[in-house]
Every structure is written in C-alpha cells, then in structure tokens.
Amino acid sequence: MRHVVVGTAGHIDHGKSSLVLALTGIDPDRLKEEKERGITIDIGFAHLEVADGLTLGIVDVPGHERFVRNMLAGVGGIDLVMLVIAADEGVMPQTREHLAICQLLRIPRGLVVLTKADLAEPEWLELVQEDVRGFLRGTFLEGAPLLPVSAKTGAGLPALRDALTTLAGDVPARGLDATFRLPIDRVFTIRGFGTVVTGTVAAGQLALEERVEVYPRGIQAKVRGIQTHGRPVPAAVAGQRAAVNLQGVERAAIERGDVLSLPELLQPTYMLDATCELLRDAPAPLRPRQRVRFHIGTREVMARIHLLDGPELEPGQTGHVQLRLEGPVVALPRDRYVIRSYSPMVTIGGGELLDVVPDKARRSAARVARLRTLEASPPLGVLEAHIQQVGGGGVRVAALRARTSFGPAALRTLLQELVAQERVLIVDREWYVHAETAERIRQAAEAALAAFHAREPLKAGMSKEELRTRLGGLEERVFLALLERFAGAGVLVVDRDKVRQAGHAVRLTPTQQGMSDRIEAEFRAAGVAPPSLDEAFAKLGLDGPSAQAITQLLVDGRRLVRIREGLYFHAEPLQAAVAQVLDFLRQRQAITPQDIKDLLGISRKYAIPLLEWLDTQRFTIRVGDKRVLREGTPSGA
Ligand SMILES: Nc1nc2c(ncn2[C@@H]2O[C@H](COP(=O)(O)OP(=O)(O)OP(=O)(O)O)[C@@H](O)[C@H]2O)c(=O)[nH]1
Ligand SMILES: [Mg+2]
Numbered sequence: 240m241r242h243v244v245v246g247t248a249g250h251i252d253h254g255k256s257s258l259v260l261a262l263t264g265i266d267p268d269r270l271k272e273e274k275e276r277g278i279t280i281d282i283g284f285a286h287l288e289v290a291d292g293l294t295l296g297i298v299d300v301p302g303h304e305r306f307v308r309n310m311l312a313g314v315g316g317i318d319l320v321m322l323v324i325a326a327d328e329g330v331m332p333q334t335r336e337h338l339a340i341c342q343l344l345r346i347p348r349g350l351v352v353l354t355k356a357d358l359a360e361p362e363w364l365e366l367v368q369e370d371v372r373g374f375l376r377g378t379f380l381e382g383a384p385l386l387p388v389s390a391k392t393g394a395g396l397p398a399l400r401d402a403l404t405t406l407a408g409d410v411p412a413r414g415l416d417a418t419f420r421l422p423i424d425r426v427f428t429i430r431g432f433g434t435v436v437t438g439t440v441a442a443g444q445l446a447l448e449e450r451v452e453v454y455p456r457g458i459q460a461k462v463r464g465i466q467t468h469g470r471p472v473p474a475a476v477a478g479q480r481a482a483v484n485l486q487g488v489e490r491a492a493i494e495r496g497d498v499l500s501l502p503e504l505l506q507p508t509y510m511l512d513a514t515c516e517l518l519r520d521a522p523a524p525l526r527p528r529q530r531v532r533f534h535i536g537t538r539e540v541m542a543r544i545h546l547l548d549g550p551e552l553e554p555g556q557t558g559h560v561q562l563r564l565e566g567p568v569v570a571l572p573r574d575r576y577v578i579r580s581y582s583p584m585v586t587i588g589g590g591e592l593l594d595v596v597p598d599k600a601r602r603s604a605a606r607v608a609r610l611r612t613l614e615a616s617p618p619l620g621v622l623e624a625h626i627q628q629v630g631g632g633g634v635r636v637a638a639l640r641a642r643t644s645f646g647p648a649a650l651r652t653l654l655q656e657l658v659a660q661e662r663v664l665i666v667d668r669e670w671y672v673h674a675e676t677a678e679r680i681r682q683a684a685e686a687a688l689a690a691f692h693a694r695e696p697l698k699a700g701m702s703k704e705e706l707r708t709r710l711g712g713l714e715e716r717v718f719l720a721l722l723e724r725f726a727g728a729g730v731l732v733v734d735r736d737k738v739r740q741a742g743h744a745v746r747l748t749p750t751q752q753g754m755s756d757r758i759e760a761e762f763r764a765a766g767v768a769p770p771s772l773d774e775a776f777a778k779l780g781l782d783g784p785s786a787q788a789i790t791q792l793l794v795d796g797r798r799l800v801r802i803r804e805g806l807y808f809h810a811e812p813l814q815a816a817v818a819q820v821l822d823f824l825r826q827r828q829a830i831t832p833q834d835i836k837d838l839l840g841i842s843r844k845y846a847i848p849l850l851e852w853l854d855t856q857r858f859t860i861r862v863g864d865k866r867v868l869r870e871g872t873p874s875g876a
Contacts, residue, residue: 242467242479243407244296244439246314246346248337249323251278251302254354257390258323259299262400263287267299280306282313282424284437284480286468289404294468296480298439302333307340307586311577312424312495312537314340316439318410318478320349321403322380326359326387329367330374336586339518342378343589344575348409349380350402356387356395413477416646418571419443421481421499422536423453426490432464434490436499437482438537443646445483445499446474453488454498454569455507460485496538498569506641507567512594512610513576515544515560517552521587522580525552531587532579533562541565544578545600547607557590559610561600570595572613572621573644594628596642618645622653626663626673631680631710633672633717666720681725683710688731688740697745697788699795700737745792754781755789759798762809767816767839767849769808802852806845820853821868829865 247255256279259267267283268274279301287295298317300310314320320341324334341349351371356364364387375381384402388395421438428434436453445451449462464484465475475481483499498505517525525544533542546552547559562576570576570592577589593613600606612624625642626634639650654671657663663671687709691701701709707718726733729741747755761775770778776786790807793799799807808816816839823838824830830838836846850866853859859866 241293241407241412242296242476243293243319243410244298244317244478244480245403245407246298246317246320247300247323248310248314248320248341249302250325250328250331250333250337251304253302253323253325253328253331253334254390255279255302255323256283256299258321258352258354258388259283259285259297261390261393261396263297267297278303281309286480287400289400289407293404293407295403295407296439296468298480300337302337304333304336304584307333307336307579307584308532308534308539310337311340311534311539312422314344314346315422315536316441316478317346318348319403319406320346320380322349322351323354324351324367324371325355326353326364326367327355329370334374335520338375338378338380339520339586340577340589343516343518343577343586345591346379348383348406350384350386350399350406351375351380352399353385353387354390357389357392410478413442414646415444415476416648417442417477417644418504418640418646419445419451419499419501420505420536420571421445421475421483422538423493423497423499424495424537426493426495428490429484432484434460434485434488434493435482436485436493436497437480438499440475440477440479440481441536442477444474444476445481450502451483451485451499452502452504453485453493454500454505455567456492456497458488458492459502460488462486496536496540498536498538500569504637504640505569505571506596506638507569508595509564509567510597510599511562511564511568511570511592512547512597512600512613513560513562513592514557514590514610514614515552515578515588516557516590517554517588518586519555521554522583522585524554525588527551530581532581532584533564533576534579534589535568535570535574535576535592538568540568541581542578547600547602547610559593559607560590561597571644572642594642618649619653619656622650623657623662623673626657626671627675629673630676631672631713631717633666633670633676633714635671636669639671664721664724666717670716672717672721677721677724680710680713680721681730684722684725684738685730685740688738688743692740692743697747697751697785697792699745699792700732700734700739700743703733703736703738706738747789747792751785751789754779754786755793757781758786758790759793759809762799762807763811765809766812767808767841768845769806771805772807803848806848816849817853817858821858824859824866824868829862829867830859831865 249255256268263285265285267285268279273280283299285297289295298313300313386395386399388399420441423436423438425437447462452459463486465472466482467479527546528543530543533540542562542564545561552558572592574592580587593610613621662674664677666672707713725731731741732739757779762769798810800810800813801807832846854861857869860869
C-alpha cells in the first residue's frame, strides 16, 4: 500500500475545490460558511485510489489572500502540488504567492491544471498556456505537465488522473528511520472515542498503543486508534494522512500548530538558526530585528529576525538568520519554514532550519562558518558540529535526537563512525564529547596543575574537586572520564583524591629537607607516645605553616600516620606496635584498653585512639569494651 499526499494551490475561485470534487467525488469544503459563501476558508481533505495499492491523499487549500495561513498549514507535508489556474483568468496574485510558498517549502514536484477550460476559446487557451509556461520558468514547475481540464464537463479529467498517477509513482518511499512527527492540522472529538487529531505524518511512524506527547504543551497520551482515509490501520507512516485517536487528553488542550511526537524527545525552543531567502518580489529589504509571521509545519507564530551576515537582506538574496519566536515551537534541522510580513500580510521569504538549540545570536564570522557547516556538510560533519557545539558538558544520544534530523539507527552508525575516527570520545554510556573539546580541557587541566604546583610546591597535588572547579565546573561524570583518559595517556597522575602533573614531585630545598628529617626523627624517637604537632614544632623551633606543609608531605609519603585529628605516629614504631597487638590477639583472642596500655607501656591518651585506629584499619573489631581479631586479618600484618 503506497500513499502520496497531493495538495492544491492557486488563486481564489479558480476551481480548486471543484476539481477535487470532480476527481474524487468528495467535496473538500465541509464548513457551513464555506458552502454558503462558495469559498474555501480552511483546508479540506479527500482521497482517491488511482491504481492498485496507490492512494492519493488530497489536501485542498483556500485561495483567499486572507486565508494564506490556513493554506500554509495544509501544504507543509505534501509530496506534490496541483497548481490550479483558471483558464479564463490566468495567473493571479495568489497563483504567484502559492507557487512561491511551494518553492520555499521545497515541494519536490507537481503539475499545473488549467481549469474552467470550458470557458475559454481554443486560441485563448493556447495563449494562456504560453503565458503560464513563461510564468513557471525558473521555478520547480518549469516543464511540469500543464493540463486543461473542466470540472464542469469532465474534459481532461482522465488525463489529469493519469498524470497524477505517474507523478505519484515517482515519489520515493520515505525512510522510516526518523523521529515520528505529525504537525496537527485539526482537532475534534468523536462521541464515544474522545479526542482525534489529524495531520500529514512528516516523518517516522506511529503504531497503536504507543505513547505520544503533544508538543510544545508537554501533554502525554496513548494512541487508541489510527485511521487513514477513513479506514482503521495498525500504524501510520511518513507521507500519510492520519487521524489519531488519543486516550487521556482533552480536545481543548490541543490546537492546530501543535506537534504529535514521541514522549520526552523533542525540545521546545524560542530560537532557531536558519538560512533565509528573501523573495525576489518581496516589497522591501529585510531589516534587522524585523517582526514577521513565522510558519512551520501547521504553526504560525510571531518572530523577530536577526540577520547574521550583514545589516540587511535584499530581495532575491539568501543569508543566515536567527529567528526569535514569541511562542515556543518544536522543530528539527532541515525543516523548511515560510515568513510573511506583519503588514501587509504577504509571503516574503523562507528557508531551512539549521540549529534548533542555538545560543543567542552575535554576528560573527565563526557563527556563520558554523552555520555553513550545518548547511552544507554531509551527515557526519553535521553531527560532529553539533557535538563540538555543546562543549565540555558533552551530549547524550537523547539530546542529539532533539537537535538533529537523524533517526535512531542513522545516529548510532554516525556516532560509531565519529568514535572510530577519534573525532568524538565516549565519556559514559551514550554520552559524547568532541575530541577537540577534550584536548582543550586537557590543556586547561595541565595549565591549572602547573600553576598549582608553582604556587604550592610542597603539596603533592590538587584536589580533584578544585581542579573540576578550575575547569569551569565540568559535569562530574565527564570530568572523571576525561581525568581517567588523561591519566591513561600519562598526562597526569591521579592519587586518591589528588591530581598532579605527570613528572611532578615535591622537591625540597636543603633547609626544608633538614626540617623534614628533624620532624621525622622526632616522631620516630617518640615511638608509641608521640608529641602533638605543636609540641614537636615548638621543641624543634619550627614555624607553623611551612612545618605543617612538610608534615603533610611526610603523611603523603606514608612516613607519618594520622591516627586521629592532631595525633600522628611514625610509621616504624606504629608498625611494630601493630605487630605486638596482633601477636597478643592471636594468643589471647581479645584485648582491652588496659591490656594495650600494659603491652605497649602507654597511657590511656594513646591507647584509646590506637584501638580505634586499629578498628578503622580493619585489623580488629570491637566487642563490648574489648577488641577481637577481625576475620581475614593477614597474619603478620
Ligand atoms: N465553468 C466552470 N466553472 C467552474 C469550473 N470549476 C469551478 N467552477 C466554478 O468556479 C467557482 C469557484 O470554484 P471553487 O472550486 O470553489 O474554487 P476554489 O479555487 O476552490 O476557490 P477557493 O477555495 O475559495 O479559493 C464555482 O462557482 C465553480 O462552480 C469549471 O471547470 N468550469
Ligand atoms: Mg476551494
């Protein structure tokens, strides 16, 4: 079963709706007011099975200049356009405007129908055809079939049907590896079923029972039913008209312009970077911060345009812009949009989205270069640019889904390729950082450590937390992953919670070395009844801060051991004492504070901290007021 969506376009009263009715037997005008006034106000729908397994969904649009916004809501997802021109009137203003819109939206193909052929003499018909061919020159419809038809007599309808069938046959099947998106064009309720939304599936596919979200509102729902052209189906795919019955959401909560997609995937945004083409017949240049009507999918929202290449954009020129929206939209790169001037309401241009999560625009060469990359690079380069953009925080796959146009499978393949080429690093599961970003962080880390070592020559290293702060408060998991990577590359050394530059060692001056030797000797001599630091320093005639730093070095070097706050033992007598205690325990099973006082000849002041330290070191375990050997204590430890 193939589905192709055809849209009408053309000036008011040129016979679009009549043509759809003649072709399909379905009147696309469904509103009472439309029937009464004989004009189309809002988009209407019909369908036609043209060949075995090929169905055309038809979106009929209004021609009235006041309803161009409705036309824009209908024409977004179409595969081919049927430009309708009345033979008795020829090209008129909305013929031009609708064609320009189709061109801006890059509708890939179409044909032209000269309707009301019954009202024109053959010679006149020839002249109009000539005229229309001239009008189409240089547009995507140059050389497209041009078919005289009368909806009244039926003349030309079989030929039109054949031409549509041929064109529809050329429409390539859409890839389904894409994030499901359906810009909503209608919302209504059906008694007994609840809320139904309709639209043309822009990308991906949706199946029954799946959970969905209505963006940008953040309302979640479950898919209770799907229909295409009035028939229930198990799934809707890109390029199909679909009506989706949603469970768990009120009709009033949704409106045209919202987008149906998968839950928690897309990111509503108020800023978009894009290319912008100003139509050749736009009435004036685009000025900085000009307020325009921005149309994307089925949404219209006011926006200001910030020009990124220069002070103005002349009619006929294409440039780079940032759109600042007055309401949130969800969109992805590669989506096309149209802008209309605020007043008069005429279409003036449009373009392609390049970045849906840009930072605020500053006009700079680097920014334009980046946008050029996003615009013109192959997928690998585009993905790389996005990962480069996020900087040191890195980016997870889910976030990449929200900011690129790649489907899950393509994204995975591209990421693997970037990792294989070492242009991107994995810092955690599904979390990526660009190699150049990592390199910049490495340089910054080295500089921070070098400065630290210069400032604190007596410290073995900088605390990890301090380094992380120096690096701009990197995301912790990214920081730790990079640290491990830098350590593996021999750039730096991580020692417990301290980091130092590879090759850094504390080098003492002869005076400092002398100080260190004297402190060490003092504590070794004191054995298991050591002085407090202040007592030791006072005795040795040393001044506080530098003696403190040197003591810390002795601790880092495991020559002194901190038993508790302010109490240090020299490692050698401590080791001997531990051996004695363990011996005692092996013979006597338990040791009390009194026992250890007797065994080592020390006072309670040392005995209690020592026992507690033995517990923390997992030699012993406390049972009541006694200690016993902890199971698994290495003998002779
Ligand atoms: N003689 C003749 N009249 C036609 C033909 N097609 C349409 N008409 C008449 O032209 C008028 C407008 O036709 P519609 O089909 O409503 O035109 P439309 O393009 O849909 O108009 P909007 O949707 O308002 O833009 C109606 O009165 C139709 O009866 C045709 O082939 N021959
Ligand atoms: Mg109509």
